[in-house]
Amino acid sequence: MASMGLSIDEQKAVERFRQSVAEPSMTQLVVLDFWAEWCGPCKALAPVLEKVCGEYADKGVVLAKLDVDKEPFIAAQFQVRSIPTVYAVFQGQPVADLTSARTESQLRAVLDQLLAKLPIQPGGVPVPDLAPLLAMGEEVLAAGEAERAQSIFAQIMEMAPDSAAAAAGLVRAMLAAGQVEEAEGVLGALDPGLAADPLIAQARAALELARDKPEDSELAALQAAAAAAPGDMDAQFAYAGAAFAAGQREEAADVLLRMVAADRAWNEGAARTKLLQIFEAVGLEDPWVAATRRKLSTILFG
Incomplete structure (x- = not known):
């Protein structure tokens, strides 16, 4: 939200928005509630937002409330025409209109959908972009550098323990290096949910074939x-x-x-x-x- 050409009051409003919404949204999902003291429906919705956002705090969700009477400039930027209006904001941009989610179950369902799509981990830590690292590991493995590929995939797993691609790559790198028992150990230690991933099934198939490796x-x-x-x-x-x-x-x-x-x-x-x-x-x-x-x-x- 640019501040050039704004009045002093508008610049202060933008700064308050930056601190309370934009910056937290860089790593977390901010539920932004536009409300007013005189708004009865706002007061009815507030406990629902506070309860559910509190439950989802450890998943990277935070609640921010914006009084439209005190912050008319920001409300205008979001084209708020009626209240309550509720948006989900991520990395400074609205990603969903939550206004119609008036019950706890409705709000939970929408938040679950958003959290499944957005790069947020518990605590609001953004998931690193693994694609380039995974591609590097695959290229190194394809080039026959099994030990180096193993190191790359192991580092990715430290950053993202729930990455099926990294776990599968690590297993295949171990197999390429002749470390069958070590690969079995990695597969055996995986979380049951991760173990059902198709990439892990692929790695398990590779392990079954590798067990036949002859002298x-x-x-x-x-x-x-x-x-x-x-x-x-x-x-x-x-x-x-x-x-x-x-x-x-x-x-x-x-x-x-x-x-x-x-x-x-x-x-x-x-x-x-x-x-x-x-x-x-x-x-x-x-x-x-x-x-x-x-x-x-x-x-x-x-």
């Missing part, structure tokens, strides 16, 4: 056995699973695709099922998964 000598033996007997589906399947667990997803997928093409019904469709498990572990949005799924569809449906 180098064992992988070489499985590769040799598969090469010596192209028609031996059991040998091909064992090698494909080991190859993926060892980080050779292209090789694993190629073997499984050849198996599906040769006999899609073998062992109740085990090769296709293994491919789908690999897709889930890598992530259905991954470009490699999309390309490989197209290959599978071509084999299955021509």
